[in-house]
Amino acid sequence: MTVTFSASSLDQLMPMHLLVGPDFRIRRAGPSIQKICGERDLIGQPFTRVFDLRRPRSVDALFAAEQKDATRLHLALHHEPDTPLKGQVVQLQGGRILINLSFGISVVEAVARFGLTIEDFAVTDLAIEMLYLVEANAAVTAELRQMNQRLQGAKIAAQEQAFTDTLTGLKNRRAMEHVLGRLIGSGREFALMHLDLDYFKRVNDTLGHAAGDHVLQRVAEILVSCSRKTDTIVRFGGDEFVLVFDGLTDTKRLEALARRLIGKLEEPMTFAGRSCRISGSIGITLSRFYETPQIDAMLHDADMALYESKNRGRACVSWAMGQGQETLQRTG
Amino acid sequence: MHGLVNRSIQSFVSDTYGGGLWASVASECGVSLDGFEAMLHYDDQVTHDLLDAIGARLDKGRDMLLEDLGTYLVSNHNLEALRRLLRFGGVTFLDFLHSLEELNGRASLALPDLDMPQLSLLETGPSTFRLTCRWGFPGAGALMSGILRGMADDYGALVLLEGGVPDADGTCVLKIELLDSRFSEGRQFDLAVPTG
Numbered sequence: 001m002t003v004t005f006s007a008s009s010l011d012q013l014m015p016m017h018l019l020v021g022p023d024f025r026i027r028r029a030g031p032s033i034q035k036i037c038g039e040r041d042l043i044g045q046p047f048t049r050v051f052d053l054r055r056p057r058s059v060d061a062l063f064a065a066e067q068k069d070a071t072r073l074h075l076a077l078h079h080e081p082d083t084p085l086k087g088q089v090v091q092l093q094g095g096r097i098l099i100n101l102s103f104g105i106s107v108v109e110a111v112a113r114f115g116l117t118i119e120d121f122a123v124t125d126l127a128i129e130m131l132y133l134v135e136a137n138a139a140v141t142a143e144l145r146q147m148n149q150r151l152q153g154a155k156i157a158a159q160e161q162a163f164t165d166t167l168t169g170l171k172n173r174r175a176m177e178h179v180l181g182r183l184i185g186s187g188r189e190f191a192l193m194h195l196d197l198d199y200f201k202r203v204n205d206t207l208g209h210a211a212g213d214h215v216l217q218r219v220a221e222i223l224v225s226c227s228r229k230t231d232t233i234v235r236f237g238g239d240e241f242v243l244v245f246d247g248l249t250d251t252k253r254l255e256a257l258a259r260r261l262i263g264k265l266e267e268p269m270t271f272a273g274r275s276c277r278i279s280g281s282i283g284i285t286l287s288r289f290y291e292t293p294q295i296d297a298m299l300h301d302a303d304m305a306l307y308e309s310k311n312r313g314r315a316c317v318s319w320a321m322g323q324g325q326e327t328l329q330r331t332g
Numbered sequence: 333m334h335g336l337v338n339r340s341i342q343s344f345v346s347d348t349y350g351g352g353l354w355a356s357v358a359s360e361c362g363v364s365l366d367g368f369e370a371m372l373h374y375d376d377q378v379t380h381d382l383l384d385a386i387g388a389r390l391d392k393g394r395d396m397l398l399e400d401l402g403t404y405l406v407s408n409h410n411l412e413a414l415r416r417l418l419r420f421g422g423v424t425f426l427d428f429l430h431s432l433e434e435l436n437g438r439a440s441l442a443l444p445d446l447d448m449p450q451l452s453l454l455e456t457g458p459s460t461f462r463l464t465c466r467w468g469f470p471g472a473g474a475l476m477s478g479i480l481r482g483m484a485d486d487y488g489a490l491v492l493l494e495g496g497v498p499d500a501d502g503t504c505v506l507k508i509e510l511l512d513s514r515f516s517e518g519r520q521f522d523l524a525v526p527t528g
Contacts, residue, residue: 006513053424083409111523112524113524113526115522115524116523116524117423117522117523118420118422118423118523119423128420128523129438131420131443131523132417132420132438133441134443135417135420135525136414136417136438136441136442136443137442139413139442140442140443141415143370143371144371147369147372148369150369154356247366300430
């Protein structure tokens, strides 16, 4: 069957078509392909002078394809090598070929570069839908990016206000203040134990910070394993820890607990095949030593007791007697 | 309701009537001053409360408010993106009218979770049309009236619009008469995204 239609119908259906004669010269060009070539009139030009044929490489191959057979082709304008075009070629009577071109994925750049409008595309061409999608997608992505930035800011703020020490998973100082405030406010009795690691600096200096971090995490595990769910274990900073024992004020039991802790800390820990040895010094105070317990005073007294332990040669447990008493009861 | 709709209402109030009005409406509705995230979802009731509060302050009925919102959405220069996306619908206002039936499909390509009004266009004469608007949220007809008015100006077309009364399930029919598709210059539209 042969279908005949006018040149203007061809222009509408395929605004990017080329009709090439057996002499390889362009006989007709669709309005859009003519538009992207600018001032230069395509009619009569040798095909290969205008286009850089990339697939197939030779223009002969375009004409060699069997009748009815359609061949894919890739090409670019010589003066616009960065805008690749793709197309299809069919054989016509009289040794002529009809090529229909499209921008493919390069359509986004092409509309900007050549100032194309909706009318430059065939109605059935999905180029406009694609441009629409690209733009809609960019708008949505921009909106999401902004939202992510806002969420990122909120996340940082939330982390700053969080109650957890990120390295060890223990409570942090802010959490400790809440817990102590609540215990004091409700008039409950409790023990406050201040632990400072011994020889930790040596691990950090000789084996590096990764080893140090590993030790701190291991210490956290030991502290958790030696305490009850109702107790609060705090990484107070660096290699200092505070343990709050709710309702536990028996000095003998606390003393034994402190010694067991030190014993566990002294067991060698291995990091990357190397042995890390630490110990701990402890100072303890009790809420009942104070008429009106105050967080700062209790922390200060436990800290003083801790330094007493350090002065006594480390790995010791010392007691603060509270109420600003200078004397420290020495045990062990 | 999709956050994009609530966010649009927020921009409409702040851009048109000022941040002060937005602040008081937000506080009345229990919405944070920062307003809505365009990519999240909110309960429909929030949107109802918001529109009621704005309407009360401006002494405007719901329909008039939604119509103003529609026009604002396509004519405000801060929201160029939406107007551009609609202009992809076609070269002339007539093309645009016919592209409205695709609007839902287009929107869900970009935002699959955005519930847009369902639109269907019926040609009733050489230049007269009936646009049927269905939406889960009441007021689609008024909103679309505003959008059509704004887009007619954008295309430079002279159009007569007559809004109908929504039926029981909220479906609303708009009568459209295209008097002159080249009444004025309209606004320039380039396929390429303007840079700078």
